Amino acid sequence: MSKLKEAVKDFLSQKRIAIAGVSGTRDIQANRIYRKFREAGYQVFAVNPNAQTVEGDPCYPDLKSIPGGVDGVVIITRPEVTEKIASQCAETQVPRVWMHRSHRLMGNSVSEAAVRFCREKGIRVIPGACPMMFLKPVDFPHLCLREMLRLIGGLPRQI
Numbered sequence: 001m002s003k004l005k006e007a008v009k010d011f012l013s014q015k016r017i018a019i020a021g022v023s024g025t026r027d028i029q030a031n032r033i034y035r036k037f038r039e040a041g042y043q044v045f046a047v048n049p050n051a052q053t054v055e056g057d058p059c060y061p062d063l064k065s066i067p068g069g070v071d072g073v074v075i076i077t078r079p080e081v082t083e084k085i086a087s088q089c090a091e092t093q094v095p096r097v098w099m100h101r102s103h104r105l106m107g108n109s110v111s112e113a114a115v116r117f118c119r120e121k122g123i124r125v126i127p128g129a130c131p132m133m134f135l136k137p138v139d140f141p142h143l144c145l146r147e148m149l150r151l152i153g154g155l156p157r158q159i
Contacts, residue, residue, distance in 0.1 A: 024051030
């Protein structure tokens with residue numbers, strides 16, 4: 001089994017997942033990922049300091065505000081914000097981080113500084129790809145995208 005497959009399997013085997021970067025006012029990729037995790041039976045927590053609710057659920061300003069903590073965080077923000085959230089993960093002892101990367105030029109949350117920071121702190125990090133390419137049931141567009149990226153070497157290699 002590849003390191004990516006192992007990391008994805010480990011991340012998706014958790015049940016309490018925070019989604020950082022959701023919006024309370026518009027439907028963005030982070031909200032779609034939030035809904036997908038919720039529909040798949042995960043206990044999800046929306047994180048955005050500028051929203052009070054997301055998708056009808058409470059939204060938390062930061063990771064430390066989530067009662068009981070979380071097992072993993074999907075980060076869908078600008079890279080400089082990713083670095084702040086990675087720091088919060090260390091402070092709150094979140095053991096897993098998934099930094100979202102879209103297939104487009106826009107939509108990259110990966111920060112190399114945040115990846116290094118997570119690794120130094122012992123946080124398992126998936127630096128890139130979209131959880132929707134792996135979260136079952138995988139829709140057809142994400143399945144195609146995953147296979148195309150696998151073939152051309154576009155999936156994260158260093159986990």
